[in-house]
Amino acid sequence: MKHTIVIVGLGLIGGSLALALKGFEDFEVVGVDVSQPTLRYAREHAVADRVCEDAAAVLGQADVVALALHPQGIVDFLSAYRDQFKPGALVWDVCGVKSAVMQAAQVLPASVDFIGCHPMAGTEFSGIEHAFAEMFRDSHFILCRRPDSTPEHVALLERMAAHMGFRDVYQTTPExxxxxxxxxxxxxxxxxxxxxxxxxxxxxxxxxxxxxxxxxxxxxxxxxxxxxxxxxxxxxxxxxxxxxxxxxxxxxxxxxxxxxxxxxxxxxxxxxxxxxxxxxxxxxxxxx
Amino acid sequence: MKHTIVIVGLGLIGGSLALALKGFEDFEVVGVDVSQPTLRYAREHAVADRVCEDAAAVLGQADVVALALHPQGIVDFLSAYRDQFKPGALVWDVCGVKSAVMQAAQVLPASVDFIGCHPMAGTEFSGIEHAFAEMFRDSHFILCRRPDSTPEHVALLERMAAHMGFRDVYQTTPExxxxxxxxxxxxxxxxxxxxxxxxxxxxxxxxxxxxxxxxxxxxxxxxxxxxxxxxxxxxxxxxxxxxxxxxxxxxxxxxxxxxxxxxxxxxxxxxxxxxxxxxxxxxxxxxx
Missing domain, CATH: 1.10.3660.10 (6-phosphogluconate dehydrogenase C-terminal like domain)
Structure with a gap:
């Protein structure tokens, strides 16, 4: 059975993540967004293998969840869906500040492995229509693991970063x-x-x-x-x-x-x- | 008989000017520099049609003289060679400040048409070995004419700028x-x-x-x-x-x-x- 990665938020970054993760190992890429125009665009342009509006419908099957929302959106999502992640899942985010998000992630049960990430790429535009697969080419991928993060999940993130074209992966602390x-x-x-x-x-x-x-x-x-x-x-x-x-x-x-x-x-x-x-x-x- | 353009100073900008002016109308491009390694490099890489060390040997035949020296170098050159320019010649410079250079150019006889220029291009490197013909592609060419500058010389500069790949030419005052x-x-x-x-x-x-x-x-x-x-x-x-x-x-x-x-x-x-x-x-x- 295929593995599943769910990307929550199909904006500039989430859309580009979905495009860049196409063909990653045996993963099916599922995009989630609350905006109908975004979902329509994603379907028409095959941004992900599958898209849906309701995170709750797919979280339970997700081996990996990438949160590509605004900072407050990430904090709110973690809190609202804390009990719906699959036990053993890897959850990561793309937020440009890490201390606040890592603190918010403490709401998750111990069975969920949260690793704070910062893909150092972007453009001055917003929205899925500006997403492109090559966005991360030669950029840095920053990763903040928790003491209980598994080496397997760190390794999985490193393989995903390589697949997306990042030049390197740096590990550091949120501070x-x-x-x-x-x-x-x-x-x-x-x-x-x-x-x-x-x-x-x-x-x-x-x-x-x-x-x-x-x-x-x-x-x-x-x-x-x-x-x-x-x-x-x-x-x-x-x-x-x-x-x-x-x-x-x-x-x-x-x-x-x-x-x-x-x-x-x-x-x-x-x-x-x-x-x-x-x-x-x-x-x-x-x-x- | 061919026309002659003399470029004084074959550094990053002067070298790039020489390369970019290749094939401009019926002009022969003559490069002048006091540095022997620079002259050798220019000869070996055919940066100009001809190079020489002594400005005095070529200024008298130059229909156009481009001064691609540092600001103080331009000021000193104008003063030192004021009487050696060909009557009717167009003399222009590439200095990034214009008031000081335009003031220094007042030393020239009335028969020489000085137009202050600023080709808005460059890189963070110096020296002829970093010069390249495409440096000016899509950049702005700024031009400060004097009240007595001839329309023919302004038009000539505009044609040179177009040949070098500049996107446009703006006229303004030094101030x-x-x-x-x-x-x-x-x-x-x-x-x-x-x-x-x-x-x-x-x-x-x-x-x-x-x-x-x-x-x-x-x-x-x-x-x-x-x-x-x-x-x-x-x-x-x-x-x-x-x-x-x-x-x-x-x-x-x-x-x-x-x-x-x-x-x-x-x-x-x-x-x-x-x-x-x-x-x-x-x-x-x-x-x-």
């Missing part, structure tokens, strides 16, 4: 994840929206290069999702933001006092750090 | 250029280096997505070049930096006070601005 993600992802989004608040935004068309496009691309974010992500990780994010503000002010003050020697020293320091941390990845080398 | 570029380019570089100054930089490998790569890519900058560019445009850059600091602080304070409604409102405002300003360009839609 370390949230501190690092505040820096590598959340502050990037705060920078992007802050740059777009500048009154020059609409005058600068024709004067932008790829540094501007690269920095501001993610400003067109999903407001509800990011309000939750920022709020759930506010202490870590504030620490990073305060350090960024101090670093920016230091450049500002150096520039203001007109000390070119000091400016040059600072730039040499920062540029050397960046060169030391080369980041190969799925990015285009475009015009500045 | 407007420098104010806009402080926002769209210079502050992006200050953000990138400031982010790389964070103590978490070397711990975050494996936790970065394309928003981080997109924002920090340009931090590996040419220190000498950018010290000059920032310093020559310090007043405009400081204005933009102060506005950015205020916008970041506003997000910081909203986050700190825990008002999710206000945070959501702010994000909706910024995201809508970004969506209104869609920026097609040569960028990859990569993982966040």
């Amino acid at each position: 370390a994840h949230d501190a690092l993600i505040a820096y590598t992802s959340q502050v990037m989004h705060i920078i992007a929206v802050s740059v777009c608040d500048d009154p020059m935004l609409f005058d600068c068309k024709g004067f932008e290069g790829s540094s501007f496009r690269g920095c501001t691309r993610v400003a067109a974010l999903d407001v509800g999702l990011w309000t939750q992500l920022f709020s759930l990780n506010a202490p870590a994010l504030l620490e990073v933001l305060d350090r960024l503000l101090a670093n920016l002010r230091s450049y500002r003050d150096t520039l203001a006092c007109g000390d070119q020697g000091r400016l040059s020293e600072k730039l040499a320091f920062s540029a050397a750090r960046k060169r030391q941390m080369s980041l190969p990845g799925p990015d285009l080398l475009g015009p500045l | 407007a250029h420098d104010a806009l570029i402080a926002y769209t380019s210079q502050v992006m570089h200050i953000i990138a280096v400031s982010v790389c100054d964070d103590p978490m930089l070397f711990d975050c490998k494996g936790f970065e997505g394309s928003s981080f790569r997109g924002c920090t890519r340009v931090a590996a900058l040419d220190v000498g070049l950018w010290t000059q560019l920032f310093s020559l445009n310090a007043p405009a850059l400081l204005e933009v930096l102060d506005r950015l600091l205020a916008n970041l602080r506003s997000y910081r304070d909203t986050l700190a006070c825990g008002d999710q409604g206000r945070l959501s409102e702010k994000l909706a405002f910024s995201a809508a601005r970004k969506r209104q300003m869609s920026l097609p360009g040569p960028d990859l839609l990569g993982p966040l």
Whole structure:
């Protein structure tokens, strides 16, 4: 008999997970969503092997459940369906903050193995119509196991990540994840929206290069999702933001006092750090 | 008889200009550089139709001269060679700030038509070995003409820009250029280096997505070049930096006070601005 993976939430990420998991070992991929237009789209485009509206109808048979909802949606789902998971099932989520979700998962019975995950991919769009199988190509898959997570489930997640095209799988703690993600992802989004608040935004068309496009691309974010992500990780994010503000002010003050020697020293320091941390990845080398 | 375009400085930009201008109308492309390794590389890779070390030997025959040096190099070159340009020649530069260069060009005799240019392209690398013909594909070409610039020379620059693959040509004033570029380019570089100054930089490998790569890519900058560019445009850059600091602080304070409604409102405002300003360009839609 085939195994079953249920993906709850067929938005941008859930839809892409379903597409990317096609043909994974002997698993049937079942998509669940409460939106009729989403289910219709999923059926018409064969996003999953099977779709349905009612999670309760399929959870009991699911060997693996992936929760691809907004953070609060994941918390609510765990609480509402806590007793309907199949004993021995692996349940994982895709939320961009992990401490809050791992805490919420404590509601589950001991027979369910919850592993917090963060597939570090996405686009600035939302919805199943923007999902694509290649979304995860060359990205990182982060995994936070609990003390009682089974090695078999960790190994299964690693095989799924490889099948979906992730470059690698990192294991870490929820706390370390949230501190690092505040820096590598959340502050990037705060920078992007802050740059777009500048009154020059609409005058600068024709004067932008790829540094501007690269920095501001993610400003067109999903407001509800990011309000939750920022709020759930506010202490870590504030620490990073305060350090960024101090670093920016230091450049500002150096520039203001007109000390070119000091400016040059600072730039040499920062540029050397960046060169030391080369980041190969799925990015285009475009015009500045 | 063929026309001649002399490109002074065969670095990343000058080398790419030479490669991209190959086959442009009836022009012979002559590359000039003081570095023997650069000249050797240019010869071996046929970067230009002809290369030489001594600008004085070729300036007198040049119908078009493109100055692809660092800002101070352009200023010094204009002053040193002011009397050696061919009467009626078009001279243009590639400097990322325009007011300082346009002012320096006043040293030229009235018979030389200087037009300040900014091909908005580049990479985080330096040197002829990183030059490539496709660098300018789909980028903007900015042009600052003087009151006495001839329409023929403006038209010639537009044809050259089209040949090199630029998406469009914008005309503006040096002052407007420098104010806009402080926002769209210079502050992006200050953000990138400031982010790389964070103590978490070397711990975050494996936790970065394309928003981080997109924002920090340009931090590996040419220190000498950018010290000059920032310093020559310090007043405009400081204005933009102060506005950015205020916008970041506003997000910081909203986050700190825990008002999710206000945070959501702010994000909706910024995201809508970004969506209104869609920026097609040569960028990859990569993982966040």
